[in-house]
Amino acid sequence: MDTDILGTLAVREKGFSITPTAPKPRQVLALLVVQADQMVPVGMLSEELWGGRPPRSARPTLQTYILQLRELITAALEPDAADARTAKDVLLTVPGGYLLKSGGGGSDVREFERLAGLGYRAMDAADFPEAARQLRAALALWSGPPLADVHAGVHLATQVKRLEESRLCALDQRIEADLRLGRHRELLAELTVLVSRYPTHESLCGQYMLALYRSGRRGEALDAYQRLRATLVRSLGLEPSAALSKLQRSILMARPDGSPAPAPASGSAGPGSTGSGPAGTGRLAPVG
CATH class of the missing domain: 1.25.40.10 (Tetratricopeptide repeat domain)
Structure with missing residues (x-):
């Protein structure tokens, strides 16, 4: 599974988009993506969607959103007859919540962190041309604010702030490298x-x-x-x-x-x- 969140949300399985158009399922998918390969508790998903006042129908409504996401995953998996996985193997129901398996696919966040890390190490070594190059490549992965097209509840807002701070840190160091040059x-x-x-x-x-x-x-x-x-x-x-x-x-x-x-x-x-x-x-x- 390939995921992009440094801008608009884009999630692909086998090259096919599994990003829903409806706002609430997008919000659920976004939280599952930022917590990929980790269990996301039902309570956290409920807080993200409805804050501290979930409706009485919160649990069955959340289950409906999960079902919609699995339908998109199923449609992406079907063209590959050699892949024996089902949607429930990708988006798992686990005790207390759900878990989205990334399967080692591409992630713009992981790539940003890798390139930024190379840039920071080059700065520490006073290799300013290399630092500027790596940090510029890391920042080029951003096409806008993180999850720009997703409504952010309390949990996604925290993740967005963390990512924005990481971007600002990389930007600060890229400018520092350019000044040194x-x-x-x-x-x-x-x-x-x-x-x-x-x-x-x-x-x-x-x-x-x-x-x-x-x-x-x-x-x-x-x-x-x-x-x-x-x-x-x-x-x-x-x-x-x-x-x-x-x-x-x-x-x-x-x-x-x-x-x-x-x-x-x-x-x-x-x-x-x-x-x-x-x-x-x-x-x-x-x-x-």
Whole structure:
């Protein structure tokens, strides 16, 4: 079974789509996919579909959705006479819930994690061309927000948030690799959009400041710091991290001709380089 969730939901068995069009069965399939090869309790599926107020008919309705998914799986399996599996061998009923067997098929999430892992290891080894290449390939697997066409209840929303954080971490490190390769001018347009989309993300702001500074736009780099500071104080009651403040002082004290260039402010090159500050801030790890 091949599964794609880094964008719209697409699930295929033997090359045939088994993705239902109706919203509720899609939601059930999406939760089974993100928990593939693990038992998904009936209670979790019920919470996902109806929150804390399931209807009296919740269990038989859920069973109907499972039956609909199995009908799609059966239609996908039928053309292959050599495959003795039935739909119940792919989507199992197990004590307490259901289990979707992936059968070792392709998964865009697994491929993203594999490529991102290669990129992080290349960053640790200071192989910035390889890091940029692997992380760019990992990010290319994304066609939009995860499960973009599926209504997300409480459990899917958690999975979507986790995936979005993983993407943002890979993006942060790919930009860091590009900065190390001197691609600051090429990054400016992308970073302008990102700091607008994530106005409290310190690592992205630091990278934007550095790209502006290295492009001869020192005043704009300092303005970017002040905007972030104002946003952090107003929305979170926080001052910028010590690492970002250090970068701001380095730019402030630099000569008008743009030298010496300040060091990158994003700390270590691994996947945790955005630090451990409050969620959504992307606070920088201390430098030095």
